[in-house]
Amino acid sequence: xxxxxxxxxxxxxxxxxxxxxGPLPRRLADALRELAERGDVVGGSILPSQxxxxxxxxxxxxxxxxxxxxLESEGWLESVRGSGSRLRGSGALDGYVSEGRxxxxxxxxxxxxxxxxxxxxxxxxxAVGEAVDAxxxxxxxxxxxxxxxxxxxxxxxxxxxxxxxxxAGVPTEAGQVLVxxxxxxxxxxxxxxxxxxxxxVVVENPTYRGALEALRARGARLVPVGGDGPxxxxxxxxxxxxxxxxxxxxxxxxxxxxxxxxPTGRSLDGAAxxxxxxxxxxxxxxxxxxxxxxxxxxxDEGDGGPGGSVGGPRTASRDDAAPVPLVAELPMGSTxxxxxxxxxxxGGLRVGWVRSSPQVVSRLAKIKTSVDLSCSVVDQLVAVxxxxxxxxxxxxxRAELRGQRDAAEALLRATAPHWExxxxxxxxxxxxxxxxxxxxxxAQLARRHGVSVVPGSAFSPVDxxxxxxxxxYAHGTDALAAAxxxxxxxxxxxxx
Numbered sequence: 001x002x003x004x005x006x007x008x009x010x011x012x013x014x015x016x017x018x019x020x021x022g023p024l025p026r027r028l029a030d031a032l033r034e035l036a037e038r039g040d041v042v043g044g045s046i047l048p049s050q051x052x053x054x055x056x057x058x059x060x061x062x063x064x065x066x067x068x069x070x071l072e073s074e075g076w077l078e079s080v081r082g083s084g085s086r087l088r089g090s091g092a093l094d095g096y097v098s099e100g101r102x103x104x105x106x107x108x109x110x111x112x113x114x115x116x117x118x119x120x121x122x123x124x125x126x127a128v129g130e131a132v133d134a135x136x137x138x139x140x141x142x143x144x145x146x147x148x149x150x151x152x153x154x155x156x157x158x159x160x161x162x163x164x165x166x167x168a169g170v171p172t173e174a175g176q177v178l179v180x181x182x183x184x185x186x187x188x189x190x191x192x193x194x195x196x197x198x199x200x201v202v203v204e205n206p207t208y209r210g211a212l213e214a215l216r217a218r219g220a221r222l223v224p225v226g227g228d229g230p231x232x233x234x235x236x237x238x239x240x241x242x243x244x245x246x247x248x249x250x251x252x253x254x255x256x257x258x259x260x261x262x263p264t265g266r267s268l269d270g271a272a273x274x275x276x277x278x279x280x281x282x283x284x285x286x287x288x289x290x291x292x293x294x295x296x297x298x299x300d301e302g303d304g305g306p307g308g309s310v311g312g313p314r315t316a317s318r319d320d321a322a323p324v325p326l327v328a329e330l331p332m333g334s335t336x337x338x339x340x341x342x343x344x345x346x347g348g349l350r351v352g353w354v355r356s357s358p359q360v361v362s363r364l365a366k367i368k369t370s371v372d373l374s375c376s377v378v379d380q381l382v383a384v385x386x387x388x389x390x391x392x393x394x395x396x397x398r399a400e401l402r403g404q405r406d407a408a409e410a411l412l413r414a415t416a417p418h419w420e421x422x423x424x425x426x427x428x429x430x431x432x433x434x435x436x437x438x439x440x441x442x443a444q445l446a447r448r449h450g451v452s453v454v455p456g457s458a459f460s461p462v463d464x465x466x467x468x469x470x471x472x473y474a475h476g477t478d479a480l481a482a483a484x485x486x487x488x489x490x491x492x493x494x495x496x
Contacts, residue, residue, distance in 0.1 A: 003084075004041055006048035006056040007463040010440050011455075012040055013057070017448045024059060025066035032067065033076050036087050047077075047085045058441035058448075058494060115483040118452040120263075120428035120472040124346030125393055131385040139381050148377055151369045152361070153179025153353070157380045160387045161339070161353050168322040176332065178361045179375050180368065183292040183340035183352040187211050189364045190288055190336055190354070191218040199252035202242060206431075206459035206468075208262045208290060211255055222461040223251065239272075239279040246283050253286040258326040260293040263459050263470045264431040265424020267297060273326050280330055287327050288336045292352070294323035295344040295394060297426035298402050322390070325355075333357045341383055344393055351375065351383040401428065401474060408473035408480055415484045428474030431456075437491040439469050445490040451483045 016031035017024060035041040047053065050068060054061040068085055071077035080086050143154065152158060158174040165172035180186040187210060195201060197219030203211070205224030215222060223245060226238035242254065258268045258276065268276070280287050327335040340352035354364055368374075386393070405423075408430060412419055420433040434442065439455035446453055456468025469487070471480060 002042060002044070003046040004048070005463060006052045007440055007457045007466075009041070009048060009053065010056045010444060011458055013444075014452075015447060017057075017059075017444070024063050025070060028057075028059075028063060028067035029070040029074075029076075032071060032087065033074070036076060041087055043088060045087050046080065046083055047087055049084060055438070056440045056444070058445040058490070115451045115479045115486070117470075117472055117479060117483055118454055120470070120474055121347045122343070122397070122428060122474050124348060125344075125396065127386060127389050127393055128346045128349055128382070131382045131389075134385060135378070135381060140377070143377055149374045150179075150377065150380075151365045151374050153177065153375065154377060154380045154384075156384050157351075157387075160384050161355070164322065164387060164390070165325075165328075165355060168324050168328075170324065170328040172355060175358045176355055176361060178354045178356075178364050178368070179380060180352045180354060181350045181372065181375055182342050183290065183338050184210050184214075185368070185371075186338045186340075186352045186354045187288075187290065188214045189367055190338070191215050191220070192367050193360070193363045194286070194288075194336075195220050195252055200249065202245065202251045202254040203461055204256060204261070205461060206263055206456065206465055207255065207461070208257060208292075209459050211290065212459070212461055215255070220252075224461050224464075239275045242279055242285075243283070246285070250283075251285065253288055254280065255288045255290065256326065257290045257293070259291060259323050260295075260297050260424075260426035262293050262427060263429060263456075264422070265427035265429065266422065267425040268326070276326060277329050280327075284334065286334045286336075287330060288338065289325050289327045290338045291323060291325055292338060292340045292343055293427050294339075295390075296397060296401060296428065297323060298405065298424070299398050300402060322394075333359070336360060341386060344390075344397060345386055349379060349382065349386075351379055401426070404428075404473045404476060405430070407477045408471070411477050411481055411484070412471075415481075416488060429470050429472040432469050432471050433467050434469060434487075434491050435467065436495065438466050438494045440466055441494040442469070442487065442490045445493060446483075446486055449486045449490065451486045451490075453483070453487065 012035055013028075013031050016027055021027075022030075032041075032047075036043065047068075048056070050061050050064040054064045057064070068077055071087070072079070072085075076088050077085050078088065155174065157179055158177045161177045161179070162172040162174045178186075180189065187208075191214040195215065195218045199220055200223055201215050201220040202223050202225055203215070204226055212222065225241040225245065245251070256276070258273055260267055279285075325337045327337055335356060337355040338352065339355065342349055342352060354361065356364075409421075409423065412421070412430070412432070418435060420435065421430045424430065440457055443453050443455045454470050456465030456470070457463045459465065459470070473480060
């Protein structure tokens with residue numbers, strides 16, 4: 001019988017305390033029963049102990065005890081001698097279920113009175129509407145003469161993406177590009193095509209939670225290396241740790257975010273990038289580089305010390321400069337680069353891509369065809385126009401995000417001076433350490449007081465970083481300013 005970790009169950013239970021009638025134990029019991037009915041928790045799973053679940057949910061043990069009692073009286077829970085409490089299933093198909101990430105976009109998190117810090121997605125740029133307005137029947141042209149299914153993407157967009165890389169000094173042909181429905185689908189396709197259940201996949205710790213979900217769903221064995229800082233060793237994505245790991249077995253692939261890492265916002269400097277390139281080359285490892293957030297590099301010093309202090313000097317990049325993938329120096333046959341226009345322009349524009357060898361692209365395309373046949377031709381035509389506006393969009397986003405980041409840092413210095421963070425080199429959020437607090441319990445308490453926030457453990461393959469929060473600033477500081485007093489109060493009530 002499988003046990004479900006309290007941290008994972010906590011993320012699945014997002015929103016439970018504010019929904020439904022009755023006292024808190026009744027609402028918790030109903031939420032657990034709903035997880036079983038939907039199959040979100042596999043039938044037969046052993047639940048955490050009452051004490052452990054109470055700690056992570058930020059409630060009294062008596063609340064969990066009463067909820068378990070209600071479920072047992074209703075036949076949804078049974079005690080297993082020597083093991084704990086087993087949640088009965090509803091006959092739903094067993095399988096992995098994502099850990100509540102959809103709630104970031106769910107209508108439940110947008111109710112009145114809620115300060116929503118659960119998503120770092122950016123509002124759209126006006127360039128998207130302008131590109132849509134500029135489309136005409138003539139843009140479809142000869143495309144209307146076929147069936148409209150282009151599993152690899154329409155030729156104009158594939159060539160446009162290839163030209164995007166060539167402009168950055170990375171030789172690329174259209175045959176090395178697969179258009180996807182955003183970078184999330186790209187990561188999912190990579191997991192489906194290149195990973196078998198039980199394969200070892202090396203990831204940074206923390207890392208993008210969408211990738212963790214895709215890899216876990218495939219049954220991968222996730223092995224973390226490094227920490228959440230900008231360099232190597234114990235404080236960053238650690239190539240030396242990868243060398244040591246490979247002495248005991250070869251991973252199927254390595255998943256990295258060297259430029260504008262999600263959630264930390266850090267970017268590896270030149271020396272760290274070269275060391276990663278050496279390790280990946282020496283060990284002949286397959287590398288997947290996710291550059292989804294790379295276009296959100298702020299182009300200034302970034303990556304400073306705690307509390308936003310700035311470290312040594314950095315070379316500023318032009319605001320219209322394209323990011324260069326770390327894997328560009330590695331053999332095409334052993335690399336995948338994931339990219340997207342959705343982060344820079346608008347999440348509603350579901351256009352991403354994979355850059356790899358024609359053989360890998362073909363394998364991914366076959367799986368993609370079985371899922372959705374192809375991406376929308378109209379969306380792709382819009383994307384072709386937007387590729388021409390990349391320099392303008394980069395410059396605008398970077399200017400906006402710099403101001404928003406600086407304002408958020410100033411706010412936290414004034415209101416939460418004991419919190420710690422490293423100034424991000426890019427992205428839409430701060431990765432904040434809340435000393436002495438268990439942010440899993442903090443997040444649960446905060447939701448009951450109208451603040452939705454994501455704890456650090458959601459980004460860790462081993463449920464680490466339970467003293468961290470990701471705090472988005474990309475929508476301005478009003479929501480953050482409204483949320484901080486509640487977060488401070490909840491932090492004071494939790495102990496890490």
